[in-house]
Amino acid sequence: MRDVDEHTITDEVIDRFKDTPDPRLKQIVESLVHHLHDFVRDVEPSFDEWMGAIQFLTRTGQICSDSRQEFILLSDTLGVSMLVDAINHRMPEGATETTVLGPFYVEDPPVFANGADISAGQPGEPLYVDAQFTSPEGAPLAGATVDVWQSDSEGYYDVQRSDLEGAALRGRLFADEEGRVRFWSIAPTAYPIPYDGPVGDMLTATKRHPWRPAHLHFMVAAPGYETLVTHIFVAGDRYLESDAVFGVKSGLIDPFPPQAPGVAPDGRRMDRRWRRLDYRFGLKRAPAAAAAPAAQR
Amino acid sequence: MRDVDEHTITDEVIDRFKDTPDPRLKQIVESLVHHLHDFVRDVEPSFDEWMGAIQFLTRTGQICSDSRQEFILLSDTLGVSMLVDAINHRMPEGATETTVLGPFYVEDPPVFANGADISAGQPGEPLYVDAQFTSPEGAPLAGATVDVWQSDSEGYYDVQRSDLEGAALRGRLFADEEGRVRFWSIAPTAYPIPYDGPVGDMLTATKRHPWRPAHLHFMVAAPGYETLVTHIFVAGDRYLESDAVFGVKSGLIDPFPPQAPGVAPDGRRMDRRWRRLDYRFGLKRAPAAAAAPAAQR
Known part of the structure; x- marks a missing residue:
């Protein structure tokens, strides 16, 4: 014994x-x-x-x-999700960093044509997005599947709104021959994670707040590449330094620069202030593709 | 950032x-x-x-x-309960080691006089227990409150038996002037912990069994001493080396020596084989009492 x-x-x-x-x-x-x-x-x-x-x-x-x-x-x-994310996404030069998926992704979102408005009439500051998806070296990924989703002007996702029928502020687009998607939406806002349970009790007992800084979610899939799950955060948000789930990386922050009233890139006439996001996303090759990189270009 | x-x-x-x-x-x-x-x-x-x-x-x-x-x-x-037990019960020389409380303790068990039979008629091999409770130095703890509980001959506790009304194989006794309690019961048996849930799935996936070796539970309280929670295990049990909850310590194993038919210590005439347990338990002084040990004798 x-x-x-x-x-x-x-x-x-x-x-x-x-x-x-x-x-x-x-x-x-x-x-x-x-x-x-x-x-x-x-x-x-x-x-x-x-x-x-x-x-x-x-x-x-x-x-x-x-x-x-x-x-x-x-x-x-507790930072475990972002640690698991970091371990599973050691990114090469030229590939966009990843962050948490979050609980508000919905499979098979509504499909939109390039240039469409995905806001479903939700009020907020207009946002024009022009995003390009490429290989780490910058080669365009034509046909990439691009899912986007975001909070509304009050910090809620459509799935949290019992008064909404159907999707809003989420959709699927396909990259054109330049690897680009363009769409209209509204500026995303900061929001708290659910804090009425044990996790909220932990945050309260340790004087931590439950807020996430404003961000726009992307999930991008292209054959031969690892699916990219990330957000782009809005520069200047008060919670960038203290995201409750530790999801912020400096390379994922963009000013979403405010624009004066005038004519938008697609010719739309804007009579109020609006914002734009121009961002290039690099995707990491999937392991099998990395063995034969020439075939991917 | x-x-x-x-x-x-x-x-x-x-x-x-x-x-x-x-x-x-x-x-x-x-x-x-x-x-x-x-x-x-x-x-x-x-x-x-x-x-x-x-x-x-x-x-x-x-x-x-x-x-x-x-x-x-x-x-x-996962051995965490016994680790917490060990950290909270660093025992001095002369004090009996502790082990897990387990899920089958019941508050305020039925009270028995010294010498009583606590088996409530449950079948099994008769067991006569003569236990003494002392300070670490061996001074008797007259009046100590001694709760005992155990499994029946099929490995179940009374609270797991829907066909039983009231308690069986559990009770409270009070130590006499020599610090002793004596009672009749039956020999305890090995039993499995509940294994139809996630923990059972873990045990199955790792080829571990759910069994605990046969044991008799004691919880002993005396003023000025830390309440002692422990078991005495039956020597020879096949699960002593592999208790599913890591509760066995060699100092807590006793042969429960088998006895031939004849006359028991209390004069009871036994016409079949029976067993006895004679055990001295040392209790650890509570911190406040340790500061003035002379007052405790």
Whole structure:
């Protein structure tokens, strides 16, 4: 009988997983036990603190539903989601950085022609977007599938609006021969992540706010390239330095420069202030394509 | 704008907790982020693996109910509960080691006089227990409150039996002037922890079994001493080396020596084989009492 104490129990538990058939699962549980035990030894929780952790995790699971994923929110607010993103997207020169998908993406959004207005009549400051999608070296990706989605002028996505029927401020466009899409929308706004659950309690207890800075989401797919999931953030937003989910990267901030009334690039006559976003996105080659880069151009 | 990558994000997240008012909470969240990020960097989860973890934790929370606590079971099976126990019970010489409380303790169990039978007629091999409770130096703790509980001959606790009314195989006794309690019961048996949920899935995927070796639970309270929560395990049990919750310590194993038919210590005539447990338990002084040990004798 090998007696275990607070120092030797970790090896004992890891040893118990020795017959795990899947080597990857074995690696994960061994590492989990190692780091989890180190955490416990580090903070030396009282029994009451341990029970508090059990209850926090239980509440986090129980508030999850078809329309809410509190464990993803916990992962987001502890920086784990962005860490997993960084590990899975080590980007080469010329490729646009990635950030979190977020909970508001909807599969198969409505399709728009180039130049269309995706705002579905939602009020806000008009925004004209001219985006180009290329290889890391700048070769246009004609036909790329470009999904965009964003919050409205009050900080809500369409799926959070019970008064809306159908999509608004989201859509799918296809890049033209220059690899470009153009569309009208409205300027996105900052918004809080859901904070009426355990994650909100954690933010409150640690004096953190739940806000995300204003941003426009993109998900871009092109054959031979890794699908790009990212946002472009609006420069000057007060939450850029303190995004609740740590999603901001400086290369993803754009001034969305304000424009005086006049004629827009597509000839539309603007009688009020509007903004524009001109941005070039570089996509990373998928691993198989990277082996034969010449074939991709 | 400080740009973060997979290495610098940890400091960025820890910095975000800098205004946490409660210094203990601040210490805990900082350590959590540090160790959690180290774990993620160590295993480099794919997006699918990360989503698998989110779903495992969600299922673990959602199966919890008034009568089931799957996160405690997860803590138990990962050795965390015993690690927390070890950290909170660094025992002096002469004090009995502790182990997990388990989910089957019931507050305010039925009270029995010394010498009573607590089995409520449950079938099994008769067991006579003679236990003494003392200070670490061996001074008897007269009047100590002794709660005992155990599984039946089929591996179930009374609270798991829908066909039972009232308690069986559990009770409260009070130590006599020699610090002793004596009672009749039946020999406890091995049993599996609940394995029809996410924790059971983890055990199956890692080829671990859900069994706990046979044991008799004790919770002992005496003024001026830390309440002792422990089990005494039956020597020879096939699961002693592989308790699913890592609760076994060699000092807590006893042969429960089998006895031939004849006369028991209390004069009861036994016409079949029976077992006995004679055990001395040492209790640790509570911190306040330790400052004035002479007053405790």
